[in-house]
Amino acid sequence: MTQKSFKIEGMTCAACAKTVERVTKKLSGVSESNVNLATEKLKIDFDEAIISTVDIQAAIEKAGYKALTDAANRTMKIEGMTCASCAKAVERATRKINGVVESSVNLATEKLNISYDPALVKISDIKHAIEKAGYKAIEEDTTVDTDRERKEKEIKVLWRRFVISAIFTIPLLYMAMGHMLGFPLPDILHPEMYPANFALLQVLLVVPSMIAGYKFYTVGFSSLFRRSPNMDSLIAIGTSAAFLYGIYAIIEIFNGKFHYVDDLYFEAAGTIITLIMLGKYLEAVTKGKTSEAIKKLMGLAPKTAIVVKDGKEMEISIDDVEVGDILVVKPGEKMPVDGEVVEGTTSVDESMLTGESIPVEKNMGDLIIGASINKNGSIKYKATKVGKDTALAQIIKLVEDAQGSKAPIAKLADIISGYFVPIVIILAVISALGWFFIGGESTVFALTIFISVLVIACPCALGLATPTAIMVGTGKGAEHGVLIKSGVALESAHKVQTIVFDKTGTITEGKPKVTDIVVANGITETDLLQLAASAEKGSEHPLGEAIVKGAEEKGLEFKKLDSFKAIPGHGIEVEIENKEILAGNRKLMNERNISLEDLETTSDRLASEGKTPMYIAIDNKIAGIVAVADTVKENSKKAIERLHHMGIQVAMITGDNKRTAEAIAKQVGIDRILAEVLPQDKANEVKKLQGEGKKVAMVGDGINDAPALAQADIGIAIGSGTDVAMESADIVLMRSDLMDVPTAIQLSKSTITNIKENLFWAFGYNTLGIPVAMGLLHVFGGPLLNPMIAAAAMSLSSVSVLTNALRLKRFKPAK
Numbered sequence: 163m164t165q166k167s168f169k170i171e172g173m174t175c176a177a178c179a180k181t182v183e184r185v186t187k188k189l190s191g192v193s194e195s196n197v198n199l200a201t202e203k204l205k206i207d208f209d210e211a212i213i214s215t216v217d218i219q220a221a222i223e224k225a226g227y228k229a230l231t232d233a234a235n236r237t238m239k240i241e242g243m244t245c246a247s248c249a250k251a252v253e254r255a256t257r258k259i260n261g262v263v264e265s266s267v268n269l270a271t272e273k274l275n276i277s278y279d280p281a282l283v284k285i286s287d288i289k290h291a292i293e294k295a296g297y298k299a300i301e302e303d304t305t306v307d308t309d310r311e312r313k314e315k316e317i318k319v320l321w322r323r324f325v326i327s328a329i330f331t332i333p334l335l336y337m338a339m340g341h342m343l344g345f346p347l348p349d350i351l352h353p354e355m356y357p358a359n360f361a362l363l364q365v366l367l368v369v370p371s372m373i374a375g376y377k378f379y380t381v382g383f384s385s386l387f388r389r390s391p392n393m394d395s396l397i398a399i400g401t402s403a404a405f406l407y408g409i410y411a412i413i414e415i416f417n418g419k420f421h422y423v424d425d426l427y428f429e430a431a432g433t434i435i436t437l438i439m440l441g442k443y444l445e446a447v448t449k450g451k452t453s454e455a456i457k458k459l460m461g462l463a464p465k466t467a468i469v470v471k472d473g474k475e476m477e478i479s480i481d482d483v484e485v486g487d488i489l490v491v492k493p494g495e496k497m498p499v500d501g502e503v504v505e506g507t508t509s510v511d512e513s514m515l516t517g518e519s520i521p522v523e524k525n526m527g528d529l530i531i532g533a534s535i536n537k538n539g540s541i542k543y544k545a546t547k548v549g550k551d552t553a554l555a556q557i558i559k560l561v562e563d564a565q566g567s568k569a570p571i572a573k574l575a576d577i578i579s580g581y582f583v584p585i586v587i588i589l590a591v592i593s594a595l596g597w598f599f600i601g602g603e604s605t606v607f608a609l610t611i612f613i614s615v616l617v618i619a620c621p622c623a624l625g626l627a628t629p630t631a632i633m634v635g636t637g638k639g640a641e642h643g644v645l646i647k648s649g650v651a652l653e654s655a656h657k658v659q660t661i662v663f664d665k666t667g668t669i670t671e672g673k674p675k676v677t678d679i680v681v682a683n684g685i686t687e688t689d690l691l692q693l694a695a696s697a698e699k700g701s702e703h704p705l706g707e708a709i710v711k712g713a714e715e716k717g718l719e720f721k722k723l724d725s726f727k728a729i730p731g732h733g734i735e736v737e738i739e740n741k742e743i744l745a746g747n748r749k750l751m752n753e754r755n756i757s758l759e760d761l762e763t764t765s766d767r768l769a770s771e772g773k774t775p776m777y778i779a780i781d782n783k784i785a786g787i788v789a790v791a792d793t794v795k796e797n798s799k800k801a802i803e804r805l806h807h808m809g810i811q812v813a814m815i816t817g818d819n820k821r822t823a824e825a826i827a828k829q830v831g832i833d834r835i836l837a838e839v840l841p842q843d844k845a846n847e848v849k850k851l852q853g854e855g856k857k858v859a860m861v862g863d864g865i866n867d868a869p870a871l872a873q874a875d876i877g878i879a880i881g882s883g884t885d886v887a888m889e890s891a892d893i894v895l896m897r898s899d900l901m902d903v904p905t906a907i908q909l910s911k912s913t914i915t916n917i918k919e920n921l922f923w924a925f926g927y928n929t930l931g932i933p934v935a936m937g938l939l940h941v942f943g944g945p946l947l948n949p950m951i952a953a954a955a956m957s958l959s960s961v962s963v964l965t966n967a968l969r970l971k972r973f974k975p976a977k
Contacts, residue, residue: 163193166215168204170197171228172381174442175393176624177583178227181385185225189213200629204229226384231277233263236285238274240267242297255295259283274299280549285481301479313446320443327374327439331432334367338429357423361412364428368405375401375435391583393619397438399587400616400949401431407609425606427613434617434953441957445626448964459558459640462533467498470542487545491536499532500547508539560647560894561640571628571653571917578624586932590615593936610946614935618952623927623959627920630967635913638973643881643896644906651892653917655876655910657857661805661903662836662848662870664862665816665823668880669830669900670792672863674705676712677773678789680764688718690786694778696721697736697745701728705774706745708790733776744779751777756784772825799830801900804976806831808904811856815839815847815870844870861903878903905975912973920963927959 170182179197182204186195191212197204206218215231222229240252249267252274256265261282266275276288285301292299337351337360353360372379375397382398385391404427411422466477470488480498483489488504491497497510509521512534521537524530530543532552549555594612597603632649639646646652666672679687695713698706699720713720724737732753733746744750748765751758756779758765765775765787773791777784802812813834816823823837836847844862848870851858860867860874868890871877879891880898895902935947 163207164210165205165207166231168206168219168222168229168231170202170204170222171230173197173199173202173227174381175199175583176626177392178385181225181392182222182227185221186218189218189221192218198629200626200633226381226388231263231279233277234280235275235277236288236301238276238288238292239300240272240274240292240297241300243267243272251295252292252297255291256288259287259291262288280481284484284549285479286484317443317446320439320446323374324436324439324443327371327432327436330367330370331429331436334364334371334432335429337364337367338426353423357415357420358412360423361408361415361426364426365408365412368408368428368432371432371435372401372405375439378435378438391587393583395583396586396616396619397434399590400613401434403609404428404431404434404613404949407605427606427609430613430949433950434613437950437953437957438617441961444957444961445964448961448968459554459561462496463552463554464496464498464533481549483545483548485545485548488542489545490540490542492540493536493538495536497530497532497534497536497543499545500552501530501532501543501545503528503530503541503543505543506539506541508541509537511535511537557640557645557896560645561636570650571914571921574921582619582624582928586616586619589932589936597937607946610949611935611937613949614947614952615932617949618931618935618947618956619928623924623963624921626960626963626967627924628917630964631913631916631920631970634967634970635909635916635973638970639906639909642902642905642909642975643899644902644909645894645896646906646909647892647894651876652910652913654857655859655893655907656914658810658859658876658907659856660811660813660851661859661861662813662815662851662874663832663900664844664860664867664870665814665818665826666792667863668861669798669814669826669832670794672792674708674774674790674792676709676788677791677793678768679786680761680768680789681786682759682761682784685780685785687786688716690778691716691788692718692721693738693743693780693785694745694776694788696723696738697726697734697743697778699723701734705776705790706734709776709788712788742781744782745776748777751779751784754779754782756782758784761787769821770825772822772829774822794826794829795900797899797901801903802831804901804904805907806833808907810907813851815844817841842869845873848873859903861900863898878906901975908975909973912970916967916970920966923966924959924963927955931955931959 170179173179173182176199179199182197183195186192186204186206189208191209192206193209194207195204196206204222208218219229219231243249243252252267253265256262256274256276259278261279262276263279264275264277267273274292278288289299336345337347349355351359351363378394378397379402382392382394382396386395386398408426408428408431411425411427414422463480465480467480467483467487468475468477468490469483470490475490483499489498489501493508503524503526505526507523507525510524510530511521512531524541529546531554532547533554547553550559590612593615594608597611598605598608601607628649632652635652636646639652646655663669676691679691681687681690691709691713695710695718698709701707721738724740727735729735729746729750732750733744736743736745744754744756748758756777758777761777761784765777768775768787768789771791773789775787775789778786778788805812811833812831813836814823814827814832815836816826817839818826818837820835820837823835826832827835839847844860844867848858848860852873852875857875859876859878860870861878861880862868862871863880867879871879871890876893877891878893878895881894881896893906895906931952935952937946940946
């Protein structure tokens with residue numbers, strides 16, 4: 163199965179999204195199809211052996227929409243062209259390349275506009291193909307963010323159309339309503355003196371408004387004729403009914419029936435179009451703000467890189483950087499791609515990705531993250547990941563995928579919005595006919611009911627309620643270093659009752675350190691550590707490595723070894739400066755009959771604290787203990803306290819013995835200990851907890867945690883962990899800070915609350931609005947809903963849902 167995403171143009175409401183889903187799901191070879199109205203994207207799973215992307219695009223186009231591939235767009239200057247045949251040759255050469263979606267050459271401007279899939283083809287491949295055809299491609303100085311440009315253009319067009327419509331609608335409204343309110347009107351236009359003039363001028367004023375809103379009619383009626391009506395269909399039917407009835411009234415006025423001058427409905431049509439265009443404009447502006455997190459992430463990457471080729475430094479486009487290239491980055495510049503330092507030292511600000519404000523020291527062999535900022539040293543580093551493989555690109559993809567996914571809570575809204583518009587049309591017809599035939603009301607009354615019901619109904623609010631909140635929520639998570647990989651994960655996280663933490667590398671640092679030095683028989687702490695570290699220098703044991711590192715940190719010199727002997731399961735025996743040194747466990751001391759004196763009690767205390775004591779003896783006499791432990795991370799205790807405060811049970815899973823596990827659990831406040839668990843059994847332990855009827859989250863960092871992460875209801879991977887763990891997880895914590903676990907759950911709660919608020923207002927608005935428009939209040943002697951008020955309410959419903967979703971931008975994790 164292949165998964166692709168398309169940008170869908172022409173959608174105006176949830177009914178449109180449902181139509182695209184319905185059309186694509188019917189196609190042979192398509193297994194899954196999801197449309198996100200907020201991002202205007204279709205994510206589709208299909209079998210390329212059965213159906214192609216061209217077939218999918220054709221089916222969507224037949225349904226009245228346009229599907230654009232999620233491709234990169236570039237403009238290049240082509241040198242060497244002299245005629246139309248040259249332009250055709252460049253097009254032909256580039257279109258042959260696998261991964262190129264569209265290629266178009268403008269001979270007059272000598273420019274090539276090319277759309278391509280960056281995962282399949284590089285810019286260097288395109289340039290090579292053009293050169294092979296006999297021409298030269300030079301990139302434009304600026305890289306165009308086409309999506310942003312398209313959005314900005316769309317907003318400008320909507321604003322311009324609204325202004326044009328408003329210019330004609332305001333005088334129209336004044337003419338139609340002003341005289342009723344006592345406002346002055348020239349005699350030649352007064353309805354009682356010159357009814358024909360009054361009516362004809364209204365027609366002349368309403369037509370420009372209808373032309374400005376022509377898309378409501380072209381899209382609305384074409385959708386209606388294809389039997390998949392949308393919101394535009396409702397507006398088109400309602401305003402067309404008002405306009406046509408007005409034309410009928412004018413004919414009657416010219417036939418001498420002057421009372422029809424009171425039945426003109428042109429101002430309703432004009433005002434409805436104007437108000438809805440204003441609503442569409444506000445909606446487009448607000449929708450743009452929901453994807454700001456992605457825009458910020460995309461803006462982090464530099465556009466160019468300085469690469470060393472043949473001993474010379476040259477500036478190239480970031481798209482032309484290839485794996486293995488040596489890059490030069492000076493202080494204050496951004497790292498173009500991911501890589502490994504080969505020369506120089508510096509400190510790097512990685513806060514844009516990890517949220518960690520303290521710069522990280524980088525030396526030869528250290529890894530570089532693309533888009534991080536070089537603070538104070540000039541370095542050279544080798545590119546290891548470029549393009550879509552970089553950490554930043556992966557994060558952007560994770561956030562985009564999450565924003566494009568649907569949460570289970572959205573299903574009800576999707577189902578309703580799919581049937582919504584046809585039901586509204588039926589209700590409008592039934593209510594209008596009911597008032598006319600059963601209620602005995604006038605044609606104008608019935609028409610008012612008909613238009614009001616059509617115009618007040620708003621499937622947009624239903625369709626936008628969930629995706630907008632998910633977009634803002636996942637974007638906000640990314641800002642705090644919490645990458646939520648799907649809408650399902652975002653929704654499920656707040657339901658978690660038990661969180662299982664892996665011990666090593668998650669609760670603890672995963673790097674053993676020297677914690678205690680206890681001396682005996684007159685030796686100093688420094689001398690004991692120096693001897694122990696010198697003895698362990700040749701050892702590969704993790705505890706030995708920790709002692710060596712401890713000595714290095716204190717700047718101690720290592721003494722020369724005269725002999726070295728490893729004693730498996732016990733320790734080591736070495737000779738330093740004619741002294742026989744033993745370093746190992748209690749078994750080794752007992753075997754050599756070395757008295758531990760009063761150090762035995764100290765050793766037991768250290769062991770009860772989760773530390774591993776290593777005895778040191780010099781010439782068969784005890785000299786002291788060096789204790790090593792995997793230290794607890796700085797925020798582990800605080801994070802667990804926060805989770806307890808949220809009412810969540812916390813468990814710890816480890817392969818360590820129960821005594822060590824209990825010591826760590828006591829330090830951080832763990833409720834439940836799962837000790838001596840083999841790596842392959844971690845998933846079973848999670849399953850057992852789920853068997854108790856609990857929603858379980860698993861937090862881990864290693865390959866051995868991957869099955870447990872996949873088994874849990876929510877898998878949370880530590881960002882410093884393995885790729886396998888991060889692939890298996892639903893949420894990735896970039897900062898490796900356990901305080902981000904409660905942050906993820908708080909964010910889930912806030913987002914779901916926001917979605918529920920949005921759905922409440924969307925459902926509530928339609929539940930109350932439609933009956934009022936049908937004349938429910940009028941039955942009990944109340945007022946009739948004016949179609950213009952209905953249009954204003956309809957426009958504001960979508961904007962209110964979007965504005966409520968934007969409140970999530972104020973989310974801050976509890977400290």
